[in-house]
């Protein structure tokens with residue numbers, strides 16, 4: 001497939017859909033629905049729900065274009081053996097592994113850990129279970145992307161300044177060119193979202209590019 005261009009900041013982003021993957025970060029009930037980890041930490045989850053519809057639209061467009069799509073989930077083994085003790089007490093008390101309305105918080109296999117129905121993976125879309133914030137650390141994501149000759153990543157999901165930002169930086173250091181559609185990511189802290197996107201695109205795309213779902217979809221047409 002020929003190279004395409006997305007209108008983006010700080011300048012247009014060139015990509016080839018055949019070597020580009022959409023990476024959807026942690027669109028789990030635990031982060032975007034009431035009764036999960038996000039809410040347990042004192043956050044208002046309604047603040048991250050605006051990104052669901054644009055992400056769904058972009059996901060459908062990328063599926064239509066035949067692009068490679070990967071989803072991630074943050075969480076831990078049922079015995080919490082892979083959860084660092086220091087992470088267990090983040091939030092001022094222990095939430096991870098405790099029982100909530102959606103099952104044990106951030107534990108694999110529980111309702112809260114699952115991806116929300118609006119952007120649920122379909123067959124052929126790998127789901128990466130990650131114990132940390134970054135999608136590359138302690139996962140096989142890099143191997144999966146390299147096996148598919150992927151060079152560029154469109155990174156969506158929540159939250160902008162935590163798992164999206166960590167993944168964007170990990171990807172940039174590994175040589176991937178990354179772009180974040182600003183309407184397909186959200187934070188419980190709107191000012192952190194703005195600052196994160198500003199930091200990504202600053203200094204001539206020091207980490208990557210920022211655009212939106214409409215512009216990416218237009219480039220796929």
Ligand code: C5J
Nearest residue numbers: 026074158159162163
């Ligand atoms: C957080 C995430 N915020 N997926 N996780 O703890 O951003």
